[in-house]
Amino acid sequence: MSTVKFNAVNKTYGKVTVVPGLNLEIPEGSFTVLVGPSGCGKSTVLRMIAGLESVSSGQITIGGEDVTHKEPADRGIAMVFQSYALYPHMTVEENIGFGLTLKKTPKAEKARIVKEASEILQLDALLKRKPKDLSGGQRQRVAIGRAIVRNPKVFLFDEPLSNLDASLRGQMRVEIAELHKKIGATMVYVTHDQVEAMTMADQIVALRAGEIEQVGTPMDLYNTPANPFVAGFIGSPKMNLIEGEFAKRHGCEVYGIRAEHIDLDEQQGEWQGVLSYAENLGSDTISHVMVEGMGSLTVRSEGSVFIKPGQTVYLTPRKELVHKFSGDKRI
Amino acid sequence: MTDGKPKSQNKVGWLMALPASSLIILFLIVPFLLAFWFSFTNQRLVSPNPTEFVGWSNFSDLMGVGSLTIDPKRDAEGKPVYKANGDIQYPRMRTFTRNNPDYEHLQGMREWFSIPLSNDRKWVVLAKDALFMKALTNTLLFVAIVAPIQAGLALLLALLINQKLPGINLFRTIYFMPVVISIVVVSILWRFIYDGENGLLNAILGFLSFGLFEPVDWLGNPSTALGSIMAMSIWQGVGFHMIIWLSGLQTIPGSLYEAAALEGAKRWQVFRYVTWPGLRNTAVLIMVVITMQAFALFAQVDVMTRGGPVDSTQSLVFQSVQRGYEKQDIAGGSAIAVVLFLMVLSISLIQRYMSRDRS
Ligand SMILES: Nc1ncnc2c1ncn2[C@@H]1O[C@H](COP(=O)(O)OP(=O)(O)O)[C@@H](O)[C@H]1O
Numbered sequence A: 001m002s003t004v005k006f007n008a009v010n011k012t013y014g015k016v017t018v019v020p021g022l023n024l025e026i027p028e029g030s031f032t033v034l035v036g037p038s039g040c041g042k043s044t045v046l047r048m049i050a051g052l053e054s055v056s057s058g059q060i061t062i063g064g065e066d067v068t069h070k071e072p073a074d075r076g077i078a079m080v081f082q083s084y085a086l087y088p089h090m091t092v093e094e095n096i097g098f099g100l101t102l103k104k105t106p107k108a109e110k111a112r113i114v115k116e117a118s119e120i121l122q123l124d125a126l127l128k129r130k131p132k133d134l135s136g137g138q139r140q141r142v143a144i145g146r147a148i149v150r151n152p153k154v155f156l157f158d159e160p161l162s163n164l165d166a167s168l169r170g171q172m173r174v175e176i177a178e179l180h181k182k183i184g185a186t187m188v189y190v191t192h193d194q195v196e197a198m199t200m201a202d203q204i205v206a207l208r209a210g211e212i213e214q215v216g217t218p219m220d221l222y223n224t225p226a227n228p229f230v231a232g233f234i235g236s237p238k239m240n241l242i243e244g245e246f247a248k249r250h251g252c253e254v255y256g257i258r259a260e261h262i263d264l265d266e267q268q269g270e271w272q273g274v275l276s277y278a279e280n281l282g283s284d285t286i287s288h289v290m291v292e293g294m295g296s297l298t299v300r301s302e303g304s305v306f307i308k309p310g311q312t313v314y315l316t317p318r319k320e321l322v323h324k325f326s327g328d329k330r331i
Numbered sequence B: 001m002t003d004g005k006p007k008s009q010n011k012v013g014w015l016m017a018l019p020a021s022s023l024i025i026l027f028l029i030v031p032f033l034l035a036f037w038f039s040f041t042n043q044r045l046v047s048p049n050p051t052e053f054v055g056w057s058n059f060s061d062l063m064g065v066g067s068l069t070i071d072p073k074r075d076a077e078g079k080p081v082y083k084a085n086g087d088i089q090y091p092r093m094r095t096f097t098r099n100n101p102d103y104e105h106l107q108g109m110r111e112w113f114s115i116p117l118s119n120d121r122k123w124v125v126l127a128k129d130a131l132f133m134k135a136l137t138n139t140l141l142f143v144a145i146v147a148p149i150q151a152g153l154a155l156l157l158a159l160l161i162n163q164k165l166p167g168i169n170l171f172r173t174i175y176f177m178p179v180v181i182s183i184v185v186v187s188i189l190w191r192f193i194y195d196g197e198n199g200l201l202n203a204i205l206g207f208l209s210f211g212l213f214e215p216v217d218w219l220g221n222p223s224t225a226l227g228s229i230m231a232m233s234i235w236q237g238v239g240f241h242m243i244i245w246l247s248g249l250q251t252i253p254g255s256l257y258e259a260a261a262l263e264g265a266k267r268w269q270v271f272r273y274v275t276w277p278g279l280r281n282t283a284v285l286i287m288v289v290i291t292m293q294a295f296a297l298f299a300q301v302d303v304m305t306r307g308g309p310v311d312s313t314q315s316l317v318f319q320s321v322q323r324g325y326e327k328q329d330i331a332g333g334s335a336i337a338v339v340l341f342l343m344v345l346s347i348s349l350i351q352r353y354m355s356r357d358r359s
């Protein structure tokens, strides 16, 4: 029983409303990712679940129990901070077992629980080290270890990977996803990185300015984005969103087509344009093409493309994969 | 290093540092070195005679101590003889310290303190310079009491003031106020507060005890004078150290407190596991600064008691200044300054050693 529910939750700082009337259900055992640009209120939502931020009005329940005004420690949650929040004067062992120390757990039992957690996270060899002698990824694992030891119903992660370099981030993504499979607890994960959202989530909540733009599986958001914001936010490279005369001619306000859903040809096609430059990534190529009346379009083609900038190219959209929006809604 | 630019930039840098560094050399480094030199001579402030090198004699004059166990005067039956006021009559000290060939090592010394032994005998410790010894013990006592209380009180205030409460800035200002007022002005004000006739302190104590409290001449009484100066010094300096603690508190990331809150840490656990370890470097700094300031006790004594009554508030710096300028004995004053420097230096080194990073 660890479904997290928001009932009309409101959060204001003075006169500024950061989260206006949020209604959301995070199913038990799910890996839910809150995604959105910086400053949209993701951390605030997460911290309200944790009890680190007060709720201005509305109600939060965990497993059916109203926790709106409960102390953070009494909510059955654990949180992993972006800054890791490790105690610099404590060893890895002491950091992981901190909660047990506070509860005066007997030494032998504490050692056993810490050992268990450190084995899951492959920290056994580092138990006697201080945080300053660890790499970023190792620190992250210690922070996760401290969360595991609490044996929580709900794990909260606030941008846990944003301080890591790209390759480590990829590795930790896999590790956290595996951890979720292994322990099966509900996990709420905040990130501004849509790649993390797409790869890890079974439910994505896209937020903008404290309001939910869309909730669904990664594929839902990719295939049927509810509005131009989600369309532009999910997927890399960013979806081409064309407004103005062109969109009007196609009976909408915003005409969207993903870069990977446009075919590029040197001889013929629907739209004629000029190649500005091409990023050759080996497995595929991202071309930026200037088309009159539409602006600059991004096109992704498989393999390498050998066309010189300035050359004329032709583009053809795959009709069934076009997204049309009017009045900020999908049509 | 083939490029000439860094060198010429270096030159400009040194040139810019010249005004400040020459002042530092002139007013800090030169006097510091001179004090060492003078302490090995017989230099006087104004003297027609040439300065002579006298080796360690200034220091042995300061630090020379000796001890003696003496019997009371006894009558025929061996009972001690009593004075008219009921005290036991002991032989006079000067019979040992003035030209007594059996006690040559005590020549010219004065009684510093004594410890009673069994059978009415007593163990007397004598010092070549009893006044210096008094100043030394007073200063050490001052440091030993003021440093921990001031540091602890300052930490308490900093913890109170570090909370997000409306109007907290007003309290920060109030607590910091005594720091920006000159210590001389503060000392003069407190002389009125401690006044025995119509001082504020006596009035308040009298009011709180419904007139039962007997007025005390706080600064005129040898048993209360030093304590009064300590209390005032603690009050005056506490705001400054509060600010240093506060800056230390604010370097502790909020997420460490939040992590503790998630684990259900109680208030004192938060202090013990998060706050105090996070303040370690600040604590070292504060203890070093407070210790040094306390060793430098001067202005309060100079303004409030001038070392009295009966030398109960003598301090090392006060003695150093007294000798150097009022008695024109620059050599003696310098010797005290050198002793003080060595004490402060060794205490700082000990504090640094004890608080070193053990990993
Ligand atoms: N203590 C605060 N006082 C006022 N505004 C705040 C406070 N904390 C956060 N905010 C505002 O709330 C908004 C959401 O912040 P946050 O939840 O941290 O965003 P995110 O995590 O999505 O980047 C931001 O616009 C931020 O400026």
Ligand SMILES: [Mg+2]
Pocket (backbone or CB within 6 Å): A042, A043, A044, A159
């Ligand atoms: Mg955030």
